[in-house]
Amino acid sequence: MKLNHYLHSQLAITFFPIFLGLYFITSIVFLVRIASLTSVITMDFIELFTLYSYVIPQIIFYTMPISFFISLVITLAKLSSEYELTVITSFGLNPVKILKIFLPITFILSALLIVISVGLIPKTKFLTNQFLTIKKKEANFNIKASEFGQKFGDWLIYISDKNDKVYQDLKLFKTENKKDQFIVSKTAVLDNDKGNLSFRLIDGKAFIFDDEEFNQIDYESMYINDSIADGKMENFENSYLFWKNKIETRTDLDDLTFFVLTSLFPLISIFLIITFGYFNPRYEKNRAVFYSLIAVVSYYVLIKIIGDRILLHAIYIIPIIWISGTYFLYSKTIQKEY
Incomplete structure (x- = not known):
């Protein structure tokens, strides 16, 4: 129990600075986009804040998976460089047991990301479009x-x-x-x-x-x-009916695929976390961050290349390919040593 608490505390120390940094940078990008709208419509501070609140789920969705994955890798790499993982392993905790310690929180994170991406983002996008449509109609009347x-x-x-x-x-x-x-x-x-x-x-x-x-x-x-403008806003009842309609009409399925696969990224990359985080500082250099960035880029490229072509089938095909490939890499490297 004390070991679990210690490992989780080390993860928190690494995670929050990375997440907050990425969140701040992404927020600036979205705020610039929101501010550019003031050239078309007039908004006060409260309306600007309302519009920003609608994009918070998107900011969390885009920053959280990458932040968590890189934080986990850096946490284990830090413990390896300070010989702490060597000591932990000598007491009988092999990489798989270390993996099990982080698995519950990783599963919860992926589930939360699915709720945010599939559940909240469609609703907030609808509210954003509704807000802008109303303001543009009002702006047209001068x-x-x-x-x-x-x-x-x-x-x-x-x-x-x-x-x-x-x-x-x-x-x-x-x-x-x-x-x-x-x-x-x-x-x-x-x-x-x-x-x-x-x-x-x-x-x-x-x-x-x-x-x-x-x-x-x-x-x-x-x-x-x-009604000044001719534009019609699509009705939105709830996220389930929204995606049901998209599936039936076979529209925006690439968005659904992207949301689900991005949400699953931390969970299905668990073997990569061990592979990149474990190393012997006496014989190897710490390249955890470099390898992590390559893994993140490779995964998103895989989603883009395969996901946009096979759409919903990618939701189960890509995880199978990714888990199989990462486990093979783990078995050929860390599993042999530890």
């Missing part, structure tokens, strides 16, 4: 005071003054079915309900007339609805 020829959907619109989303002395006019419609309002408030814009007119009159009749309506409150 009525200026005391200017003629402006439109709100089918309505010609004129205002004398505005303060944020509150408009003063609003006038609307349109012709429909050979009838002219003219509306005046002392005050109007622009509402944005998930991209559907509407005017709430307060205290005014509406006139409907043609060649034969003239009608006048006095009102205290009236709504004029219109």
